[in-house]
Amino acid sequence: MEATYDPAAVEHAAQEHWRSLDAYRAREHDPRFPKGKYYVCSMLPYPSGKAHMGHVRNYTLNDVVYRFKRSSGYNVMSPMGWDAFGLPAENAAIEKGIAPAKWTRANIADMKAQFAPMGFAFDWSREVTTCDPAYYRWNQWLFLKMLERGIAYRKTQVVNWDPVDQTVLANEQVVDGCGWRSGAPVEKREIPGYYLAITRYAEELLTSLEKDLEGWPTQVRLMQENWIGRSEGVRFAFAYELEGKRQLLWVFTTRADTIMGVTFVAIAPEHPLATELAQRELAQREPAHAVRPLTAFIEASRHGGVADAELATTEKKGVPTGFFVVHPLTGERIEVWIGNYVLMSYGEGAVMGVPGHDERDFAFALQYGLPIRQVIDIEGREFSATQWMPWYASTEGSRCIHSRSADGRYDYDGKDYSHAVDAVAADLAARGLGEKRVQWRLRDWGISRQRYWGTPIPVIHCEDCGVVPVPEKDLPVVLPEDLVPDGTGNPLAKDERFLACTCPRCGKPARRETDTMDTFVDSSWYYMRYCCPDAAQMVDERTGYWMPMDQYIGGIEHAVLHLLYARFWTRVMRDFGLVAFDEPFERLFTQGMLLAHCYFREDATGRRRWFYPAEVEQQFDERGVPVSAVAKEDGRPVVYAGIEKMSKSKNNVVEPRAFIERFGADTARAFVIFAGPPDQSAPWSDKSAEGVHRFLRRLWMFCHSERERIAGAPRRVPATLDPALKRARHELHATLQQALFDYQRMQFNTVVSAAMIMLNVLESAKALPESGALLREGAGILLQTLYPIAPHITHALWVELGLAAERGDLLDAPMPQPSEEALRQEELELVVQVNGKLRGRVTVAAEASEEAVKAAALSDEHIRKFVAGKPVRKVILVRGKLINLVV
């Protein structure tokens, strides 16, 4: 055994050992594991080409779960793959002139090589790469199935359009109303595309959140709940006449109790009625240069961002149409306005305007001088038509007032919120003008992208037959991999080889669809493909064995996108009989980000130069308070800018390679685990990481120096021990108990602490006489406790101490359990409180009665001083902890 710890050699040897065993290959129904399957998986990475410490943290968490569960007797499977389609590859192509396929595949190879030294227990035989035709053909296949059943459908809808890049942009890609790449003002445009009917599953996706996902963080469940956004209300109509025909203008409201307070109706600029009225305006107001307010307003709202946050802060604007509809209950004539605050995509794209009891309507009415009526009263509070008060919109303790129609037919005065809503809904229903209705915020999932690097949507456009699905036998529709996008539109649209095809229905020449699928389609089911990567179908019975996944690990940023789509996709697969479960992820763990310190120096022009943390030396005063930081290169000061998310622009992305070369993967792994609770963000710190390295080195030294004694020691700890040895053993087992509890609840940072405590205990016990057996037992417990976090060094020491020969490979050695006997104590030290304040300690027999403990406490002179002869009114004894004397 080497006297000094050499991480590179140790890690290389351990990895070679496990590679030779093909140790991480998971097999269905493996008889070696009595407890059955356990599927743990991390969200698959995008192959950017650069591995950073954040990856190390994420996959170490995954790996700790893998190893702990395997040591606990489970047949564990932990796969890995690549989210290989997407925009960054196209941008790299534009920048460097490389085909996205080539760039992506090179990155995958690179990243895989960078992950290798970390020693993660991935079953690479199950690797999935989403840009492989063998994978994405099943995206296409299921899409065709959905098309058949109407779950996928084609429609034309308003989207964000970048006029320079010639593509649709997602809401997140619109920055200040402009395209994030081109900088051009984004337009709203009606574009045909494919949608998946996720709203059909809205109810189920919502109720399942509470029913089936106890293993998910409440935060994520809440986010999904809000995203799905169920609201109960009333859908009703205002009647109107246009060109001699009676028509209905539908609106949705959750406040039907305020229907008597309607003073206007507002419709979205994209509302069909707005379009129609604008056309009438065009027809009426010749010549062409005449002022046409409706057309102008609609046109203006077409520009400008549609990002929701931006809309929320935009001033409320509108235009009166001069067109009137009839209030369904009062018969009043109500003017229709076009309002920029009405969303076409929610409800009916039209709302009743009740300025008295809706803050937005209030602001709108105030701006345009529309009447404001109070129809709700709360405990007689004063209502002002010039000043909005939050209680105006309250439903709590509300009563309807001034809510009688002129003819007396409808009267809600005195009714509270829910009775009024019921009555209004019934009255509307009786007239055939409305009914109660549940409205969802969730919208169908638009999956068409005018992008090259994605799954081709398998449809063909024929002049005669229209849109024709590609027949199943012709799948996959393979994406040509040699195209290099140049930033202007979709290169597929210019590629004749791809475009040209024949119509499957009539055989005439036709054109292929050039839109590709949203990459969230790829990530909606890859974790099922891991179970059967070579299957000739989308999934097979092996998926039934591994799924649902036992533990999913990933970032919270996917709370409403990927995690919602995957739940939806799973249900679609279930309804097609492909799988037999509703929810894909039994338990979800959202890991925190890894942050890093950042430092900069400003030059004369105010430009900041950011220093990589390792280039900076932090200086402290005599109390340990940081006072200044200097650059190592010139010793001159730099400005400390705090702890931030790792980013290229702040030059604080810590790359694992150099660190691992110096300190080893075990140190990197143990530090990212030790740095803080796994579900919270934690800062990377070179100094602290070195502290963890020191611990591993001490562990190595300890095993090296005690190796002979341990090897020659009895395998069982003697039944009777010296008090000092007994205390040490007690602490060892109590710490183990704590560590096992922390593993269960995924609080791995304190497991590292536990291992450190164990080493401290052993270090002080080694000098005690007859400590050999205890050291042997303790070293075994320590190595097994630490193993899931730092597998290489523990494996090496396990072998060196002869424990492998005795108990087999560390991989499958069962986790030790604390011994009852070691945990039992004959004597306990109790804390003595007087009136709840700590005043001393007494040592008593474990079974001592309350009276005995009290007597022992009172016999202590120090404690008597605080009791000061006063009568003890009450004694509270907490077994094994403390006694409190109340005087």
Add this chain to the structure above:
RNA sequence: GCGAGAGUGGCGGAAUUGGUAGACGCGCUGGACUUAGAAUCCAGUGGGGCAACCCGUGAGGGUUCGAGUCCCUCCUUUCGCACCA
């Protein structure tokens, strides 16, 4: 604006159910070993006080024998949603 979470030493963070606040580590101080440094080891390290002791978990109140933990009010902060009718 709405919703959720978090505020503990110089720093990262501990403290299963209300029961010894600050585990473990970093940093810092002193010492040992070294020609010297690095490394390592030993001791100390919440604040105040010579001491007995007092004060301390964002602020203020409350419940309790006892509160970092429970309740109320407020402040700060992070995250999510954001004209959803």
